[in-house]
Amino acid sequence: xxxxxxxxxxxxxxxxxxxxxxxxxxxxxxxxxxxxxxxxxxxxxxxxxxxxxxxxxxxxxxxxxxxxxxxxxxxxxxxxxxxxxxxxxxxxxxxxxxxxxxxxxxxxxxxxxxxxxxxxxxxxxxxxxxxxxxxxxxxxxxxxxxxxxxxxxxxxxxxxxxxxxxxxxxxxxxxxxxxxxxxxxxxxxxxxxxxxxxxxxxxxxxxxxxxxxxxxxxxxxxxxxxxxxxxxxxxxxxxxxxxxxxxxxxxxxxxxxxx
Numbered sequence: 001x002x003x004x005x006x007x008x009x010x011x012x013x014x015x016x017x018x019x020x021x022x023x024x025x026x027x028x029x030x031x032x033x034x035x036x037x038x039x040x041x042x043x044x045x046x047x048x049x050x051x052x053x054x055x056x057x058x059x060x061x062x063x064x065x066x067x068x069x070x071x072x073x074x075x076x077x078x079x080x081x082x083x084x085x086x087x088x089x090x091x092x093x094x095x096x097x098x099x100x101x102x103x104x105x106x107x108x109x110x111x112x113x114x115x116x117x118x119x120x121x122x123x124x125x126x127x128x129x130x131x132x133x134x135x136x137x138x139x140x141x142x143x144x145x146x147x148x149x150x151x152x153x154x155x156x157x158x159x160x161x162x163x164x165x166x167x168x169x170x171x172x173x174x175x176x177x178x179x180x181x182x183x184x185x186x187x188x189x190x191x192x193x194x195x196x197x198x199x200x201x202x203x204x205x206x207x208x209x210x211x212x213x214x215x216x217x218x219x220x221x222x223x224x225x226x227x228x229x230x231x232x233x234x235x236x237x238x239x240x241x242x243x244x245x246x247x248x249x250x251x252x253x254x255x256x257x258x259x
Contacts, residue, residue, distance in 0.1 A: 001028050003063055003160050003192035004049065010057030011041065011048040017056050018044045019216050026192045026209075028159070031182065033203050034196040035227075036213030037237055042196040043083075045213070046164050049194070050081050063159065076104035080153035081162040082146070084169075088138055094148045095133045098123055101155035123155035124148075126181055142169035150178060154185065161185065163195035167202065175199070179206050201249035204228055212236055 002025050009022035019041030026032045034042040047053045049060055051067055060067040062078050070078070080101065089097060101123070102116040112120070124133050127147040132140050137148065146169050153161050166182065167175040183206055185191040197203050203210060203224070210227045212220040214236055220227065227233070228246045237244075243252050 001064070002026070002061075003028055004032075004194060005061040005064075006045075006049065006058065007061075008058035009045070009048065009055065009060060011044045011053060012056050013044070013053065015056070017216075019213065020057065021217050022058070023218065024194070024211060024221075026160075026194050028192055029186050029190045030208040031186050031193040031195070031206055032209045032211060033207040034194070034211050034213055035198075035200065035203055035236070040213040041216065042213055043164050046081070046162050046194070046196060050079055050162050051075055073104055076156070076158075078158055079160040079162055080156035080158045081164070082149045082153050082166055083164045084146075086145075092137050093134055094129065094137050094140065094144075095120060095124065097137045097148055098133075098151045098155050101152040101157075104156065119155050119157065123151040126154055127151045128177060143171065143174060146170060147174065147178065150181070154181075159190075160192045160194070163193065165196055165198065167197065167199060175202065182206065200228075200233065200244075200251075204249040 004024065004026040006022050006024045010017050010020040011022065012018040022045055024032065034045060036042055044053065048055055055068065099112055099120045102112055102119060103110055106112055106116065124130055127150050129144065129147045129151055132144050146166065150166060166178055170178060179202055182193055186193050207224055210222060210224060211218055212227060219236065220232065228249060231241050233246060234241050234244050243254050245252065
């Protein structure tokens with residue numbers, strides 16, 4: 001099932017189009033990753049898909065429904081999102097923050113059932129954040145916040161998860177741990193995952209499809225093997241051919257004494 005589909009989508013801010021003619025399809029159980037230089041429009045696409053930004057052209061379908069015809073509560077039950085934007089709730093523990101992922105199901109009073117709290121604690125355990133569950137959300141590190149926000153998305157239990165740089169602020173151990181969790185959500189929970197990611201070695205390892213953004217449009221879409229062949233990545237990012245290893249997705253720091 002095509003859980004996310006965009007057709008000739010134009011996205012941007014106010015009336016300024018940043019990227020256009022965006023055609024993306026993400027099926028159940030699959031991971032699609034957006035890559036491209038900073039400012040190319042990756043976050044803009046994700047914010048438009050989640051209706052944080054107004055569609056400037058074309059269409060977005062979620063679970064085969066036109067997103068413009070869905071109520072906010074419907075969107076919250078179909079899609080959850082993790083971003084790097086900082087939020088500053090007052091007097092909330094990390095467990096309380098994760099629990100907000102259950103609000104689309106609680107009704108107007110926002111009262112969680114025992115089953116809801118079970119979902120909360122299971123999500124915290126899934127990202128290995130039990131040690132900070134009782135701490136004030138504003139008093140933990142950026143990396144810990146990122147894990148808590150992923151736990152909230154897991155707790156929301158939506159068929160689609162949208163992630164904007166989910167490994168930001170994380171050390172190597174937790175980068176790998178979070179991406180294993182994301183892979184598990186796709187493969188074992190049949191979630192559709194669409195995300196933006198900078199670490200190309202991790203992109204190569206985890207993605208089913210890679211969507212390459214540059215010059216205001218999608219320049220190429222394909223499997224990891226298709227994208228990481230030849231010198232396409234070097235051209236996309238404007239680096240020298242010998243500064244990137246396509247077989248591993250690794251950068252080389254070439255130090256030239258004459259520069």
